[in-house]
Amino acid sequence: MCEFCDIVQGKEQAETLFEDEDILAVLHLKPAYPGQIIIFTKEHHTIIEQVPDPVVQNIFKVANKLSTVLFETLNIQGTNIIVQNGTAAGQTIPHFSVNIIPRSENDGLNFQWATKQLSKDEMETALLELKAHTEGIHPDMFQKQKKTIEVKTEEPKPVKLDSKKEDYLIRQIIRIPRV
Ligand SMILES: [Zn+2]
Structure with a gap:
């Protein structure tokens, strides 16, 4: 578990x-x-x-x-x-x-890492491999924050509503589709 x-x-x-x-x-x-x-x-x-x-x-x-x-x-x-x-x-x-x-200073914890001396080739290989993939990451790929996805539904003023069910259906119809 x-x-x-x-x-x-x-x-x-x-x-x-x-x-x-x-x-x-x-x-x-x-x-x-x-x-x-x-x-x-x-x-x-x-x-x-x-x-x-x-x-x-x-x-x-x-x-x-x-x-x-x-x-x-x-x-x-x-x-x-x-x-x-x-x-x-x-x-x-x-x-x-x-x-x-x-x-705090001198708390005895150690999150430092020892740095490695890499050759120019090793650095370039890593960079090329990464670049080939990071270029495919685009801002539009990210899911928007939930709060902004929620669609505001305005009261349908000119329509008389007989029941809550109809109200719900009308709200559904006037919803702007999710992006
Ligand atoms: Zn879990």
Whole structure:
């Protein structure tokens, strides 16, 4: 079973700090630093690639706000906002999440990586391979934020409505099609 899904379903206890229809932010029970927050999707998605774009957008907006709260409430000098995407990246629970780790000078945590000296060829090969694929990414590919997809329905003033059902049908008809 999945630890985060258990929290969403109330089978596992957690201290909730933020919740909306898509995501849940809780206090991390095994933190690297006191006050560490973990945000995850309510739906089970293993890695970020599976998460719908509007939810990705939402989760990082909330991460930003919660990071600000950590700055304002704890005496810290930084935060790390981290996604461990896949077991090779240190992911231990197969459910997409974002960690916000409060940081202070000399806290003993180390997120630095040793840099590699690559040859010009290695750099160019990587660049060419990437470019061939990143050029196919276009702004129109992203799903719009849910809130903007919701269609505003105006009251059909000249039409007299006899029942709620008709009202509903008229609303359906005058809806602007989804893009
Ligand atoms: Zn899950």
